[in-house]
Amino acid sequence: MTIGELIRLLSDGEFHSGQQLGEKLGVSRAAVWKQLRKLEDLGIPMEAVKGQGYRLVTAMELLEGPRVVAALSRESRHQLSRLFVEEVLPSSNAFLRERFAQGAGHGEACLVEQQSAGRGRRGRIWTTPWGRTLMCSVGWRFESGVAALEGLSLAIGVVLAQVLERHGVVARLKWPNDVLLEMPGGGHGKLAGILVEMSGDAAGPCEVVLGMGINVDLPEAFRASIDQPVACVHDQAPGLSRNVLAAELLDGLLAMLAGFEEGGFAAWQGEWNRRHAFAGSEVEVIRGDRRDVRVAGDVDESGNLWVYQGERHERLVGGEISVRGRP
Known part of the structure; x- marks a missing residue:
């Protein structure tokens, strides 16, 4: 048992x-x-x-692999080579990285009820309560190399936002890899985080594991333990099924991945900018211990964020740079 x-x-x-x-x-x-x-x-x-x-005390909907697969489109069922649904893993991304090491991984997806050692960007810990989030990772092999994958994490954010919008959830995107919801009292709460891990040649074949952690229905006690404002899917779409969300998300991700190598981020640029949480607003640009105040502009066709200070324009290129909205 x-x-x-x-x-x-x-x-x-x-x-x-x-x-x-x-x-x-x-x-x-x-x-x-x-x-x-x-x-x-x-x-x-x-x-x-x-x-x-x-x-x-509260009924729970657990993830069901056959139900998720049955809800996928015909194209997605063809592209999905295998779906894993696990109870507890240290990390769903690490699970798929190991699958690539074993010679598999491409077109595989992993859903997990709880991660015991999940992490986000810059190594931050991502903790999850059992059965209250949607932790999803997908593995994909690209032939064109890492250089052709600029803006991939931003395209993932657009896919999630589009899925949520079908259910009345108005999501906003924060560069480079967060999905936010507006809070009732003002400001934004973090709804989801995205982590893309790549290995391979800059100009040749490479393997990518993209991971998403989505807050679906967090208990109030758990929310209070988080050191930043957080939001949940059920804040705006009460009762939305995690299995339905998983199927629609996989549909969108697999379709995006199948065409990304050819079209790149340029095909997603306008959709990302339309949902930009801080366009035209002051933001803090954080580089290590240094913090600068800038005005956020749009992202370009490579997924870089342009910021402004008076007449000075500056392009931010991911890496160890973070951007935060100002009160």
Whole structure:
């Protein structure tokens, strides 16, 4: 018996007795109890009522691989070579990097309920509660090399924004790899982060793993533990299924990846700029310990961000540069 099997039985939000759970899982009531005690450590509140049994305080929708694949378009099912749905991984990106090391990886996708050692840009830790986010990684092999993939992380952000907009979620994009929502009291909360990892030749074949971590429905206690404003898909689209979101996102990503080598970021430039969270606003440009105030302009066809200070124009080229909106 795994924690995931137990959570799946409890995910309907109904009461289940220890005996019923043990019979379904093929273990003793004592073994069930030991696993139930671990749920709180995973940030999954549980309710126990004498004579009724145990249930999750809030019903959960777990990821289902067959359901996701069945919802894909015919083209995406052809392009997707394999879908992995895992309970816990250190990192879905690391999982697919290992698949590439084994000679696979291209066209493969990995969804995971919880990451134990996920990370974002510049090595920042990305922590996730069980079953409340959508952690998705996709592997792709390009023949033209790393140099032809400028702006790829920005195109990924556009794909996610387009998917969310179908469900009434108005997403904004922050250069180079964040997706934001406007907060009710003003400002923006981080909805998703994007991490693209590349290996290979600058002018020859290269392997890419693109990862996304999307907040779907974070518990209030978890939000309070984060040191920056965060937002969730359910803030604007209550009840949107994670499986539906996963299928639509994979549809969009696979279509984008299939054409990116030929069209590049130029095909996505206008869509990104239309959703730019800070266009025409003052931003902080952070380079190590140095912080400069600039006015944000548009991104160019290579995905570089132009910023301004009076008559001075400057092009920012990813790397170790961060941009933050100013209050």
